[in-house]
Amino acid sequence: MLLDPAFLAAQLLNSLQLAMLLFLLAIGLSVIFGLMNFLNLAHGTIYMLSAFIAYSVTQHLGSFWLALALAPLAGAAIGLALFVVLLRRVEASGHLVQVLVTVGVIYVGMDAVRMIYGDLPNDVPLPAVLSGTVDVFGLGYPAYRFFIIGIGLAVQLALYFALERTRLGAVVRAGVDDRATVETLGIDIGRVFRLVFAIGAYLAGLAGVISAPVFGVYPGMDVMIIVLVLIVVVVGGLGSFHGAILGSLLIGFADTFGKILLPNFAMMLIYCVMAAVLVIRPEGLIPSRRFRA
Amino acid sequence: MKMLRTVLGLIAAGSLAPAAWAQQPIKIGVLMPTSGVLAALATEQINGMNIALEEFGGAIAGRKVEMIVEDDEAKPNVGLTKARKLILSDRVDVLTGIVGSDVALAVRPFAEANRVPVVIANAGANALTGENCSPWMFRVSFSHAQLVSNFGAWLVKRGIRRVYALGADFVSPREMVEAFRKGFVAAGGTMVGEAFAPYGTTKDYGPYLSQARAANPDAIFAVFYGAEAILFVKQYQSFGMRDKHRLVTTMGLTPQMLRKAQGDAAAGILESLNYVPELDTPANKAFQAVYLKKYSALGAEFAVMGYDAMRFILEALKSLNGRTDDKAAIAAAIRKVSYEGPRGPMSIDPRNNALTQNIYMTETVNQGGQVVFRVLDTVPRVADPSEGCRMAR
Numbered sequence: 001m002l003l004d005p006a007f008l009a010a011q012l013l014n015s016l017q018l019a020m021l022l023f024l025l026a027i028g029l030s031v032i033f034g035l036m037n038f039l040n041l042a043h044g045t046i047y048m049l050s051a052f053i054a055y056s057v058t059q060h061l062g063s064f065w066l067a068l069a070l071a072p073l074a075g076a077a078i079g080l081a082l083f084v085v086l087l088r089r090v091e092a093s094g095h096l097v098q099v100l101v102t103v104g105v106i107y108v109g110m111d112a113v114r115m116i117y118g119d120l121p122n123d124v125p126l127p128a129v130l131s132g133t134v135d136v137f138g139l140g141y142p143a144y145r146f147f148i149i150g151i152g153l154a155v156q157l158a159l160y161f162a163l164e165r166t167r168l169g170a171v172v173r174a175g176v177d178d179r180a181t182v183e184t185l186g187i188d189i190g191r192v193f194r195l196v197f198a199i200g201a202y203l204a205g206l207a208g209v210i211s212a213p214v215f216g217v218y219p220g221m222d223v224m225i226i227v228l229v230l231i232v233v234v235v236g237g238l239g240s241f242h243g244a245i246l247g248s249l250l251i252g253f254a255d256t257f258g259k260i261l262l263p264n265f266a267m268m269l270i271y272c273v274m275a276a277v278l279v280i281r282p283e284g285l286i287p288s289r290r291f292r293a
Numbered sequence: 294m295k296m297l298r299t300v301l302g303l304i305a306a307g308s309l310a311p312a313a314w315a316q317q318p319i320k321i322g323v324l325m326p327t328s329g330v331l332a333a334l335a336t337e338q339i340n341g342m343n344i345a346l347e348e349f350g351g352a353i354a355g356r357k358v359e360m361i362v363e364d365d366e367a368k369p370n371v372g373l374t375k376a377r378k379l380i381l382s383d384r385v386d387v388l389t390g391i392v393g394s395d396v397a398l399a400v401r402p403f404a405e406a407n408r409v410p411v412v413i414a415n416a417g418a419n420a421l422t423g424e425n426c427s428p429w430m431f432r433v434s435f436s437h438a439q440l441v442s443n444f445g446a447w448l449v450k451r452g453i454r455r456v457y458a459l460g461a462d463f464v465s466p467r468e469m470v471e472a473f474r475k476g477f478v479a480a481g482g483t484m485v486g487e488a489f490a491p492y493g494t495t496k497d498y499g500p501y502l503s504q505a506r507a508a509n510p511d512a513i514f515a516v517f518y519g520a521e522a523i524l525f526v527k528q529y530q531s532f533g534m535r536d537k538h539r540l541v542t543t544m545g546l547t548p549q550m551l552r553k554a555q556g557d558a559a560a561g562i563l564e565s566l567n568y569v570p571e572l573d574t575p576a577n578k579a580f581q582a583v584y585l586k587k588y589s590a591l592g593a594e595f596a597v598m599g600y601d602a603m604r605f606i607l608e609a610l611k612s613l614n615g616r617t618d619d620k621a622a623i624a625a626a627i628r629k630v631s632y633e634g635p636r637g638p639m640s641i642d643p644r645n646n647a648l649t650q651n652i653y654m655t656e657t658v659n660q661g662g663q664v665v666f667r668v669l670d671t672v673p674r675v676a677d678p679s680e681g682c683r684m685a686r
Contacts (some may be wrong), residue, residue, distance in 0.1 A: 142531035
């Protein structure tokens with residue numbers, strides 16, 4: 001079965017598609033943790049809220065593309081507001097307090113969407129241009145899934161240039177490795193934090209919008225995805241761009257091929273991958289310099 | 294002499310005064326998951342129950358009928374606690390509702406020990422009318438096996454010979470697939486594969502769909518519920534498999550409450566069901582008219598099953614003239630109820646206390662942007678094939 005090129009290609013594409021979505025969420029979570037030493041479990045809430053905003057936009061304005069433009073911006077605004085109003089205050093209180101507060105945010109977010117949208121799942125229709133299939137070795141593969149992969153690759157490319165070639169990128173990388181020194185150099189680290197938080201939230205929002213037509217929009221979608229995202233961050237290595245890419249690819253492929261090859265262990269396989277990585281490289285595959293043992 | 298007269302007088306007074314039970318309202322306990330993800334389903338069931346209650350004027354033989362609803366949260370331990378409360382402190386005469394099969398299994402021994410009849414309005418596990426059947430427990434909803442036992446043979450007749458099964462990985466889809474396989478293979482069909490996706494955590498069905506397609510089946514028998522049902526049919530549609538690998542299913546994949554979210558993806562599916570709102574019978578039209586007037590919506594299968602659960606109880610109590618002191622008599626009366634309901638002819642099979650009902654072979658069609666059911670065939674009076682019931686009376 002694996003030798004059938006059409007089947008193999010479809011499963012490779014399925015893996016890539018999942019990896020791209022996971023990457024969009026993982027990169028924000030990872031860099032925020034690396035830079036600020038802040039574990040933001042409410043990252044998934046921003047993903048969910050953006051998906052609901054995208055749902056409202058498509059319902060009332062009838063355009064997926066408008067939703068694609070607006071909802072991630074709304075996600076960034078929500079993320080920034082959350083950071084300035086609440087999360088910044090517990091930044092220095094240690095991981096336990098951070099986890100308690102952000103889990104609280106998860107519950108508030110879930111009940112808020114329940115109150116506004118109800119319990120039933122909602123749907124964002126596929127944009128008409130992308131609702132067809134593309135021929136891959138004689139079998140149709142959904143065009144929209146290519147679009148998700150394309151967006152993921154574009155974001156990876158853009159982030160790579162931003163981190164490696166811009167001044168801000170240099171500050172962020174330096175901040176992850178040694179925050180104290182960056183501050184001594186007279187750089188306003190608070191401003192950098194807010195910017196990074198907003199960009200991370202924007203990408204989580206982007207993941208929410210582009211996943212909505214495939215994975216649906218419903219209360220609880222945030223908790224469902226955040227577990228996988230945390231695994232990606234742990235496997236890839238904290239605070240690292242390359243780690244987030246490698247981790248999301250690894251988990252995307254393990255999850256997809258686990259479902260086909262070991263259907264009875266599908267749930268377990270990703271945890272096995274995580275356990276194996278932790279045994280061999282406890283700090284993750286490609287951690288940023290600060291987290292290297 | 295005077296003594297004798299006094300004694301006789303006392304006896305006469307005793308026989309003339311109404312018995313204690315007759316002065317109290319009849320109480321019916323309802324266990325429903327009114328909070329959480331099943332809340333919408335629970336609301337529909339309670340709506341249906343209210344319609345039945347109104348048909349009887351809210352009273353039986355002059356005794357007011359009271360419904361006491363408790364939230365079982367779809368959890369067996371909570372369900373048992375609430376059943377205790379209903380039976381011991383509210384002193385209900387009959388218990389009904391129950392969406393989760395595990396809740397039904399938890400409540401059964403307690404209801405049995407306290408001699409309270411239970412009428413299940415939803416829970417579908419085969420065991421409830423199979424090895425875990427009880428003379429005190431009736432099921433007027435369906436069993437998984439009953440829904441699909443005739444489906445395979447019908448599909449074979451339509452030229453579907455190779456089927457791949459996909460479902461969420463828990464009891465109910467597995468029972469459906471197993472019961473489907475039995476009938477389908479017996480009729481000469483071939484199962485070309487199956488896969489069960491982790492329940493509650495699977496978001497991407499792409500890998501499963503790609504794998505099913507590789508086995509080149511004529512049809513995919515799919516059993517998913519709630520949010521997963523939406524994701525599944527939409528992702529199935531996006532893979533463009535409709536023409537070569539049809540979707541066939543039973544209850545749960547495209548219920549009324551998911552229609553809006555599923556849109557056109559819910560069309561073109563063959564479904565073996567115990568009810569569709571489009572049934573063209575006087576009893577069904579009357580029910581839908583009342584439901585529409587009262588709740589401004591179409592009453593789906595859950596509403597009708599709630600209606601039938603309440604109607605079975607009320608018909609039984611009516612045949613007893615509102616007497617509720619002898620609970621065994623209530624159970625015996627429920628067993629004898631039969632009527633023509635929205636679903637068609639309704640009666641209880643005395644072998645396992647399960648409902649005998651029509652099963653409808655249907656197809657979903659997109660009619661001007663609205664997905665509706667078209668009834669293609671009716672299998673009349675299908676008994677519940679669940680095995681292993683030995684009823685000690």
